[in-house]
Structures are given as structure tokens and as C-alpha cells.
Amino acid sequence: MLQTSFIREKKQEVEDGLRKRNYSEEEIGIVSELLSIDDVRKQTQTELDSLRHESKQLASQIGEMYKQGNKDEANGLREKVGQMKETLKSLEGRLHASEEQVQALLFKLPNNPHLSVGTGFSDADNEVVEDWAGDLPVLPESAMPHWELAKKYNLIDFDLGSKITGSGFPLYRSSGAKLQRGLINFFLDEAAAAGYEEIIPPLLVNEASAKGTGQLPDKEGLMYYIEKEDFYLIPTAEVPITNIFRDVILDQSQLPAKLCGHTPCFRREAGAYGKDVRGLNRVHQFDKIEIVQVTHPDNSYKVLDEMVAHVAALLQKLELPYRVMRLCGGDLGFASALTYDFEVYSAAQKRWLEVSSVSNFETFQSNRLKLRYRDKDRKIHLAHTLNGSALALARIVAALLENNQVEDGIQIPSALRPYVGMEKIS
RNA sequence: GGUGAAGUGGGUGAGUGGCUGAAACCACCGGUUUGCUAAACCGGCGUACUUGGAAACAGGUACCGCGGGUUCGAAUCCCGCCUUCACCGCCA
Numbered sequence: 001m002l003q004t005s006f007i008r009e010k011k012q013e014v015e016d017g018l019r020k021r022n023y024s025e026e027e028i029g030i031v032s033e034l035l036s037i038d039d040v041r042k043q044t045q046t047e048l049d050s051l052r053h054e055s056k057q058l059a060s061q062i063g064e065m066y067k068q069g070n071k072d073e074a075n076g077l078r079e080k081v082g083q084m085k086e087t088l089k090s091l092e093g094r095l096h097a098s099e100e101q102v103q104a105l106l107f108k109l110p111n112n113p114h115l116s117v118g119t120g121f122s123d124a125d126n127e128v129v130e131d132w133a134g135d136l137p138v139l140p141e142s143a144m145p146h147w148e149l150a151k152k153y154n155l156i157d158f159d160l161g162s163k164i165t166g167s168g169f170p171l172y173r174s175s176g177a178k179l180q181r182g183l184i185n186f187f188l189d190e191a192a193a194a195g196y197e198e199i200i201p202p203l204l205v206n207e208a209s210a211k212g213t214g215q216l217p218d219k220e221g222l223m224y225y226i227e228k229e230d231f232y233l234i235p236t237a238e239v240p241i242t243n244i245f246r247d248v249i250l251d252q253s254q255l256p257a258k259l260c261g262h263t264p265c266f267r268r269e270a271g272a273y274g275k276d277v278r279g280l281n282r283v284h285q286f287d288k289i290e291i292v293q294v295t296h297p298d299n300s301y302k303v304l305d306e307m308v309a310h311v312a313a314l315l316q317k318l319e320l321p322y323r324v325m326r327l328c329g330g331d332l333g334f335a336s337a338l339t340y341d342f343e344v345y346s347a348a349q350k351r352w353l354e355v356s357s358v359s360n361f362e363t364f365q366s367n368r369l370k371l372r373y374r375d376k377d378r379k380i381h382l383a384h385t386l387n388g389s390a391l392a393l394a395r396i397v398a399a400l401l402e403n404n405q406v407e408d409g410i411q412i413p414s415a416l417r418p419y420v421g422m423e424k425i426s
Numbered sequence: 427g428g429u430g431a432a433g434u435g436g437g438u439g440a441g442u443g444g445c446u447g448a449a450a451c452c453a454c455c456g457g458u459u460u461g462c463u464a465a466a467c468c469g470g471c472g473u474a475c476u477u478g479g480a481a482a483c484a485g486g487u488a489c490c491g492c493g494g495g496u497u498c499g500a501a502u503c504c505c506g507c508c509u510u511c512a513c514c515g516c517c518a
Binding site: 041042045046048049050052053055056058059060061062063064066067074075077078079080081082084085249378380 | 444445455471473475476477486487488497498499
């Protein structure tokens with residue numbers, strides 16, 4: 001979430017940011033509302049502090065009097081302090097109420113979009129910043145979509161997944177399972193080579209962690225929830241990995257922190273339908289390798305470019321046609337200041353599939369997380385957080401199967417052969 | 427799941443109602459000394475909010491796992507919760 005001090009200083013900028021996200025003028029009104037409630041909060045705090053100060057001093061005077069045996073005088077003061085308690089109580093109540101109101105409004109405010117974020121309403125308005133330079137692959141008429149290929153070569157059994165759990169929970173088998181495992185190892189090795197420390201985190205997180213990265217309360221419906229234990233199944237490794245840094249003050253010399261991790265990701269994805277959910281296009285459980293960085297505020301955009309380049313290199317090694325989009329204000333995630341999406345061309349479906357999202361959250365997450373660093377002068381500041389998929393498996397598998405299909409099998413790109421242990425699935 | 431013990435600053439750890447935002451030691455930072463290193467000595471060393479200030483800084487309040495309560499006054503007493511450790515049970 002944004003800092004109240006930032007909103008106070010850059011009110012106009014924050015309101016313009018909301019306009020970029022297509023908020024109505026009425027919704028934008030919460031910025032002013034927030035600041036006026038915060039004024040009440042501040043004033044209440046000042047009053048409360050001075051009254052507490054007074055009562056503290058009286059209390060210690062009472063102690064002194066008892067010690068000297070001035071019982072009567074002490075009892076008189078006790079009465080006086082006792083009367084102050086009522087005022088203290090009501091001030092405390094007002095302080096808490098205004099703090100909560102401010103907090104609730106802060107939770108409603110999305111991140112301030114970066115200057116380069118364009119206007120627009122949906123993914124149709126995203127700006128292509130790196131288009132696929134070559135020709136898009138054209139497959140023969142007999143080409144199959146990946147769900148048919150998966151069946152033909154016994155790679156993925158969607159029906160069995162449905163039987164065991166429900167739709168959207170694919171079961172990988174034989175070469176399909178091996179391909180999954182190979183991709184995971186390939187992506188992890190590439191991340192390690194780029195300097196990311198590998199993490200295997202818990203797959204269930206508590207409420208504080210879900211709040212820390214902004215899944216709560218913004219995207220409550222996204223996550224599977226285990227009521228009995230009050231745990232959430234992670235929708236991405238971003239949640240447990242970023243929460244490593246919750247309530248942490250790093251030394252500036254520890255920046256940037258670079259972590260990566262492979263986890264299954266669980267998403268309820270309520271409301272999806274039609275061709276979008278065929279096969280691997282949209283599933284409730286998929287594997288993803290996530291890269292996360294915590295940086296000095298001055299470097300975060302340089303690091304964002306670096307992470308984008310890392311993902312691009314992966315797709316190049318996999319020989320998949322891709323393009324990079326800069327998300328417009330209407331499509332930009334709640335917590336993000338700037339996001340680049342990667343889309344891979346799925347030749348049999350003849351459509352682009354989103355396979356990665358790389359974002360700079362600036363201080364939006366770190367403010368919630370209380371993730372800070374100490375600079376050379378021992379001053380404390382919020383750090384910047386970034387993350388990106390490098391990469392999400394399911395749709396990569398879809399594109400790999402479709403684009404590389406030949407008469408008698410599926411060619412494995414050369415970079416992946418050592419990991420999968422074969423040149424062709426047949 | 428059962429029983430018992432414990433949660434204090436970066437770490438160890440003292441503190442059972444006012445003189446404790448918190449001893450002491452270690453770590454860390456600055457200084458003196460020093461051929462270098464080490465040692466010794468001196469000083470500093472939490473976070474959040476808030477008031478004043480351009481700032482340095484100064485004042486106030488809160489925080490001793492979390493939340494409530496008792497009291498003029500709570501790290502200290504009471505209640506609830508969480509976590510950790512030990513032993514038992516179960517178990518990959």
C-alpha cells in the first residue's frame with residue numbers, strides 16, 4: 001500500500017494515477033477523504049499524548065507522596081487521575097477508529113502507476129514493446145492443439161485429473177511428466193546462473209503472509225483457503241518468498257537480494273470459461289519458477305529491465321516466438337507500478353498465451369511488509385520489491401507441444417534436451 | 427493429540443508493581459593509543475507515531491510474543507490467544 005506521507009505530498013500525482021487506472025471521480029474522492037481522516041488521527045494523537053503525559057507525571061507524584069507518607073494528598077491526586085481516565089479512554093477510542101479508517105482506505109488504493117504506463121482499459125490496450133521479429137510459425141492443416149497432442153502421446157491426462165480432483169488439475173505422465181521435470185530444472189539452473197538463491201518454501205501461508213504481498217484483502221477469491229487451520233494455498237511462490245522479508249531491516253550492503261523458487265501454484269480462477277480454459281490454457285494447479293528481487297529504490301527499474309532480459313533469454317533458448325507488452329493502466333495489477341507481460345505464440349491455437357509477468361512494486365509491497373534497509377547514514381527507508389515468472393510451466397508446455405509438433409512426434413528444443421533426456425517425444 | 431517449561435533490544439541475559447525504554451556482557455559504529463594487526467580505554471548504539479525545525483536535532487507518546495483486564499501507576503498481577511522447546515502418543 002501507499003504511504004500516507006506520500007499521498008499527502010503527492011496528492012495530485014496519486015489522483016492522476018487512479019485516473020490512469022480508469023477510476024471514477026467519485027472513487028478518486030477517497031484520496032481526499034483519507035487525508036482528512038488522517039488529519040483527525042494526527043490531532044487526536046497529539047491530544048492523547050499530552051494527556052497521557054500529564055497523567056504519567058501525576059502517577060509518579062503519587063508514588064513519591066506515598067513514600068513520604070502524605071496519604072491524604074496522594075488520595076486527592078488519585079481521584080484526579082481517575083477522572084482523567086474517561087477522557088483518555090475516549091481519545092484512545094477515537095484514535096483507534098481513525099487509524100482503522102485510514103488503514104481501510106489505504107487498502108483500497110492501488111499502486112501509483114509508473115510514468116511510462118499508458119492509458120487504456122484492457123489487455124487490448126497494452127503496448128507492444130518488443131514484437132516478434134520473424135514470421136510466426138505456420139503449421140499444416142493437420143496440426144493439433146496441445147490437448148489433443150497430450151492425449152495422442154500420453155503426456156497429460158485431463159480426465160484423470162478431473163476424476164481425482166476436478167477440472168483444471170491436470171495429471172502429467174510418462175514423457176509429459178519428464179518434460180515438466182526437465183523444464184523445472186532448466187528454469188532453476190538458469191536462475192541460479194543469474195545469481196538467484198534457490199528457495200523451497202512452504203506451499204501454505206498464514207494470513208499475515210497473504211496480507212504482506214497484497215493477496216489479501218485485494219484478491220481474496222483467488223486463493224484456496226483451509227478454514228480449519230486458517231491457511232491459504234499459495235497462488236504463486238511470490239507470496240512465501242517475498243514474506244521472508246516481512247518485518248526485516250536489511251543493511252544496504254545486502255541489496256539486491258535475489259531469490260528464486262519453484263512451487264506449484266494454486267488458483268481458483270473463478271469465472272473463467274470457454275476456449276480460455278481448454279487444456280493447459282487455464283488451470284487451477286500449475287508449476288512456476290518465480291524470481292524475486294529486493295533492491296535499493298535507485299536501482300529497481302534497472303533491475304526490472306534485467307529481469308525482463310532474463311525471461312526473454314529463456315524464451316529464446318526454448319526457441320518460442322514471443323512478444324513483450326507493457327501493461328496499460330486498466331490492465332495493470334493492483335500492487336504494481338509497472339508490469340511487462342510476456343506472451344508466447346501458440347501456433348495450433350493461433351493465439352498468444354501469457355506466460356510471464358514481470359513487475360516492479362516499488363514500495364507498495366515493502367510498506368505492507370515493513371521491508372526496509374538501512375543506508376550508510378543508518379537511516380531507514382523502504383526497499384523496492386520486484387518479481388517475475390521465469391517461467392510458468394503450463395502454457396509453456398502448451399506452446400512447446402503445439403509449435404514443435406511434426407509428423408511422428410514432438411521435437412524438444414536443443415537447450416532442453418539434456419534436461420528431458422530425449423530429442424523427440426513420440 | 428497429551429503433559430510440562432519458556433517467550434525481554436542484533437545476540438546472551440538481569441529484572442515480581444513506581445527510581446526500568448529497560449542492568450551487564452557480546453556484537454556493531456565513532457574516537458584515543460598503535461609500525462601493522464590485536465589489545466586497552468572513552469563515547470555511541472531499538473522501532474513506530476507525533477510536535478517544533480530547512481536540516482542537524484530536541485520534546486512527547488507507545489512498544490519487553492499478541493490481544494484484553496486490574497491499578498493513580500504494569501515488562502512485573504489476572505484472563506484469552508499465538509509461538510518455541512522438552513517428554514509421551516501417532517507417523518512419512
